[in-house]
Amino acid sequence: MTGTPGTGKTTVAKLLPYRVIDLNALVRDEGLSLGTDPERGCLIADVDALAGRIEELAPDEDDEIVILEGHFSHQFASEAIVLRTSPKVLRERLARRVYPEKKIRENLEAEALDVILVEATEWCDRISEIDATEMSPQEVADLVVGILCREIAMPPGDIDWTGEMEFDP
Numbered sequence: 001m002t003g004t005p006g007t008g009k010t011t012v013a014k015l016l017p018y019r020v021i022d023l024n025a026l027v028r029d030e031g032l033s034l035g036t037d038p039e040r041g042c043l044i045a046d047v048d049a050l051a052g053r054i055e056e057l058a059p060d061e062d063d064e065i066v067i068l069e070g071h072f073s074h075q076f077a078s079e080a081i082v083l084r085t086s087p088k089v090l091r092e093r094l095a096r097r098v099y100p101e102k103k104i105r106e107n108l109e110a111e112a113l114d115v116i117l118v119e120a121t122e123w124c125d126r127i128s129e130i131d132a133t134e135m136s137p138q139e140v141a142d143l144v145v146g147i148l149c150r151e152i153a154m155p156p157g158d159i160d161w162t163g164e165m166e167f168d169p
Contacts, residue, residue: 001067001144002074002120003083004111006093008132008140012083013069015141018148021057023070026050040103051076065148071116079127080120081144082156086133087111087164112161121156129156 001009013020023045027033032050033043054076058066074080085093087108094104110116120127128147132140146152 001069001081001083002071003116004085004090004107005071006090006097006107007083007085007111008137009069009071009083011137012132012140012144013067015137016067016144018065018067019058020067020069021054023050023054023068023073023076026053040106041100045072047075067144074116074120074123077123078125080124081128081130081147081154082117082120083130083132083140084117084159084161085111085131087161089133112164114159117156127156128154129159130154131159 001013003009010022013022027043027045027050030053032046032053034046035044036042037044054068058064058068068077074082090111091104091108094107099107117127117129130140130143135143143152143154147154
C-alpha cells in the first residue's frame with residue numbers, strides 16, 4: 001500500500017486484518033538508512049538493506065498476505081494499491097503535521113502529477129488506485145481487503161488532480 005505522504009496509508013493499515021510492515025518504521029527503528037537528506041530533513045532509506053530485511057520478515061514462499069506500507073513500498077512488491085487524496089485535503093493534513101511549506105508543496109505536486117502511481121506502474125505487475133478523499137479509513141480498508149481478495153477491481157488512471165494545483169508563474 002503506497003501513496004503520497006498524508007493519503008491515509010498508516011491509518012488504513014491499522015484497520016487491515018493482515019500483517020503490516022511499516023517501511024518507514026523499519027528504516028527509522030532498525031537503522032536502515034544512509035543518513036539524513038539535509039534539504040528535506042528526512043532519512044534516506046538504504047534500499048538494499050531494506051529489501052533484505054523485508055525478505056526476512058515476509059519471505060515469498062509464504063502464502064500469508066503481508067502489506068508493505070509506505071510511500072515507496074511499491075519498489076518492493078509485485079502488486080501496489082495506491083491511495084490518492086485531493087491536494088486540497090492533502091494540504092490540510094500535511095499542515096497539521098507541521099511540514100514546512102516547501103515539503104507540503106513538493107508532496108502536493110507529486111500527488112497532482114501522479115508520481116507514486118507512475119512509479120508503481122514501473123515496478124509492479126498489478127496496480128489498483130483508490131481515491132480516499134471523501135472516504136472514511138474503514139471504507140478504504142474495506143476496499144483494500146476487497147482488492148486483495150480479488151473481489152473488487154480498482155484499476156488506475158481515473159484520478160486527475162491537476163486542475164486543483166495552483167502553480168506559481
